[in-house]
Amino acid sequence: MPTRWVSLCFLVLLAAASSARAQLSIEITGATAQRTPIAIAPFAGEAALAPSISAIVRADLERSGLFRGLELPPLNPIPTEASNVNYAEWRSRLADALVLGSVASRADGRYEVRFRLFDVVKQEDLRGVAYTLTKDQVRATAHRIADYVYEKLTGERGVFSTRIAYVVKRGNRYELQIADADGAGAETALASFEPIISPAWSPDGRRLAYVSFENKKPVVYVHSLLDGKRQVAANFKGSNSAPAWSPDGRTLAVSLSREGGSQIFTINPDGSRLRRLTSSSAIDTEPRYSPDGKWLYFTSDRGGSPQIYRMPSGGGEPQRVTFEGSYNVSPRISPDGRMLSYIARNEGKFQVALLDLQNRQVQIITDSDRDESPSFAPNGRMILLATVLGGRGVLSAVSADGRFKQRLSAATGGDVREPAWGPFIE
Amino acid sequence: MGAKLKATLTAILAAGVLAACTTTPEEQAPAGVEGRKPGATPPSAVQSKPIPKVDVTGKPAGSPFAQLKDPNSILSKRSIYFDFDKFEVKDEYRPLVEAHAKFLRENPSAKMLIQGNADERGSREYNVGLGQRRSDSVKKMLSLLGVKENQIEAVSLGEEKPQCTDHGENCWAKNRRDDMLYNGEY
Numbered sequence: 001m002p003t004r005w006v007s008l009c010f011l012v013l014l015a016a017a018s019s020a021r022a023q024l025s026i027e028i029t030g031a032t033a034q035r036t037p038i039a040i041a042p043f044a045g046e047a048a049l050a051p052s053i054s055a056i057v058r059a060d061l062e063r064s065g066l067f068r069g070l071e072l073p074p075l076n077p078i079p080t081e082a083s084n085v086n087y088a089e090w091r092s093r094l095a096d097a098l099v100l101g102s103v104a105s106r107a108d109g110r111y112e113v114r115f116r117l118f119d120v121v122k123q124e125d126l127r128g129v130a131y132t133l134t135k136d137q138v139r140a141t142a143h144r145i146a147d148y149v150y151e152k153l154t155g156e157r158g159v160f161s162t163r164i165a166y167v168v169k170r171g172n173r174y175e176l177q178i179a180d181a182d183g184a185g186a187e188t189a190l191a192s193f194e195p196i197i198s199p200a201w202s203p204d205g206r207r208l209a210y211v212s213f214e215n216k217k218p219v220v221y222v223h224s225l226l227d228g229k230r231q232v233a234a235n236f237k238g239s240n241s242a243p244a245w246s247p248d249g250r251t252l253a254v255s256l257s258r259e260g261g262s263q264i265f266t267i268n269p270d271g272s273r274l275r276r277l278t279s280s281s282a283i284d285t286e287p288r289y290s291p292d293g294k295w296l297y298f299t300s301d302r303g304g305s306p307q308i309y310r311m312p313s314g315g316g317e318p319q320r321v322t323f324e325g326s327y328n329v330s331p332r333i334s335p336d337g338r339m340l341s342y343i344a345r346n347e348g349k350f351q352v353a354l355l356d357l358q359n360r361q362v363q364i365i366t367d368s369d370r371d372e373s374p375s376f377a378p379n380g381r382m383i384l385l386a387t388v389l390g391g392r393g394v395l396s397a398v399s400a401d402g403r404f405k406q407r408l409s410a411a412t413g414g415d416v417r418e419p420a421w422g423p424f425i426e
Numbered sequence: 427m428g429a430k431l432k433a434t435l436t437a438i439l440a441a442g443v444l445a446a447c448t449t450t451p452e453e454q455a456p457a458g459v460e461g462r463k464p465g466a467t468p469p470s471a472v473q474s475k476p477i478p479k480v481d482v483t484g485k486p487a488g489s490p491f492a493q494l495k496d497p498n499s500i501l502s503k504r505s506i507y508f509d510f511d512k513f514e515v516k517d518e519y520r521p522l523v524e525a526h527a528k529f530l531r532e533n534p535s536a537k538m539l540i541q542g543n544a545d546e547r548g549s550r551e552y553n554v555g556l557g558q559r560r561s562d563s564v565k566k567m568l569s570l571l572g573v574k575e576n577q578i579e580a581v582s583l584g585e586e587k588p589q590c591t592d593h594g595e596n597c598w599a600k601n602r603r604d605d606m607l608y609n610g611e612y
Contacts, residue, residue, distance in 0.1 A: 195583075195586035195587070197550050197551070197584075197586065198550070198551060211554075213583060213586060213587075216539065216541070216581075216607075216612040217539070217541070217579075217581035217582075217583075218581065218582065218583075218584075237579055238558070238579065238580060238581055239554055239557075239558050239581045239582045241551060241554045241582075241584075242551045242554070255551070255554070255555070257558045257562070257580070257581070257582070260562055261558070261559070261562065262554070262555040262558050262559075262582075283552065283555030283556065283558070283559065284555075285551050285552060285554065285555045286549065286551045286552065299549065299551070299552055301552075301555075306548075306549075306552055327548065329548060329551075329552050330549045330551070330552075343548075343549060345548070350547075372549060372550065373550075418550070
């Protein structure tokens with residue numbers, strides 16, 4: 001069949017296409033009321049590396065909404081992690097915390113970065129780490145340093161070393177991209193002339209499940225980011241959509257129409273062991289596991305309007321979870337299992353809602369009106385989402401308390417959508 | 427993966443695929459057609475008699491499949507539109523679905539893919555569900571009209587392939603639709 005052969009050739013060419021580096025640009029709007037002032041001195045000798053490590057550490061910490069980097073006068077000589085710290089002097093500059101560091105080149109052509117963190121208020125040395133790195137590991141190293149500082153000062157893990165996945169649409173071209181959490185260093189994992197939706201990270205961060213329409217219908221793939229190999233997880237008659245990983249990475253929950261309607265099934269990532277979980281005449285879709293693996297939250301219109309339900313992850317009687325409003329979709333559970341984020345329609349606006357699963361209180365945390373696909377940061381502090389601004393698809397991140405927002409758009413134009421925040425990487 | 431390795435793999439893959447693609451039968455020159463040298467004088471515009479047309483692009487002429495592309499045949503019409511939040515086939519589309527059912531019954535080798543679509547509002551995945559409900563509804567009607575299960579597949583494209591990309595009811599109405607495609611067309 002000639003047409004099929006041609007389109008097959010075409011697709012393989014597409015999949016092999018460009019790995020050019022792209023970039024998302026970031027704009028921060030709003031801020032938390034109390035931001036910890038922190039002084040991050042330039043690292044002595046860091047000019048040997050680009051970009052500047054101290055600048056990335058500062059930008060990371062400021063993006064969390066919890067820190068404010070202080071402007072510093074030229075320091076001569078630049079103090080390093082080995083210097084004696086004059087706490088009174090840094091206190092007079094209004095710093096609550098201080099980061100000092102240095103970069104040295106090694107005989108083997110690599111570099112060594114050392115840093116030390118100080119609590120200026122308590123006059124306490126909070127220690128630091130030394131890293132050996134090559135020139136192309138500057139960003140990754142700076143993100144590690146920011147994670148260390150964040151964890152020491154807030155008591156919770158930082159997410160600066162994590163990655164995000166999202167889809168960029170430019171004209172009729174779709175690209176599934178992976179970038180650092182700050183939008184830098186974007187790489188294309190898949191390019192296609194047909195839509196790609198619903199990327200979902202495996203718990204170990206090595207694979208993405210997603211839905212691709214390259215066969216003129218939705219098919220669920222599992223794509224290894226290490227070697228670019230992909231595997232069909234679900235390609236049954238009808239539509240195959242909405243993949244979600246179980247916390248142990250062994251099972252995918254999906255929505256399939258193979259037996260009519262859209263119903264929730266589980267299947268192994270290699271396509272084996274198919275099991276049907278729901279039996280309704282409704283649309284049952286968007287399954288998500290709770291972090292403890294015990295529950296599956298999902299969207300269903302079995303009650304007449306789309307609402308969020310949950311059932312035991314092995315199947316069982318569903319219970320309704322959302323009650324306010326006539327359109328509540330796209331459930332995502334916070335990493336600690338306490339909050340449910342979803343998209344609620346209010347007076348024609350689609351916004352991110354946050355439901356406290358203990359006290360049942362609902363809060364709308366965005367002020368945009370076409371929000372989609374919320375995604376928790378692995379530490380639960382921020383929620384990444386897709387929205388539309390000025391007719392253009394952009395990503396937005398909002399703190400879980402709704403106070404702090406930032407926007408990521410494609411620097412090279414196009415619509416950005418379908419974000420998924422990846423897990424912590426060991 | 428190292429950038430170099432990736433680039434090499436990409437190149438090898440692309441070269442292999444290109445080589446394979448150039449042997450596609452479609453690209454062979456049809457027999458009996460004169461290959462004109464570049465720069466040769468074009469033939470006179472005045473023709474004494476019409477040139478017989480040889481068409482090897484589709485099914486042989488006279489095949490029942492020709493009707494599917496004939497603008498005068500109802501079978502060339504392939505879209506069914508739905509009202510907001512509605513999934514049943516409206517009466518005005520019954521003759522169209524019946525004509526396709528008759529064609530599928532009479533041509534057991536014909537296969538149909540029904541692609542359901544939804545407008546852009548709301549969740550992409552829930553919209554896949556809404557599009558599926560629309561394609562399932564045409565599939566069910568075809569089944570009731572005697573078409574065999576193995577001839578039809580109902581799928582959804584959700585909101586991903588809009589016919590109209592503006593925002594507003596006029597446009598959304600065009601996107602709440604089913605498209606019927608026959609084998610060879612998808």
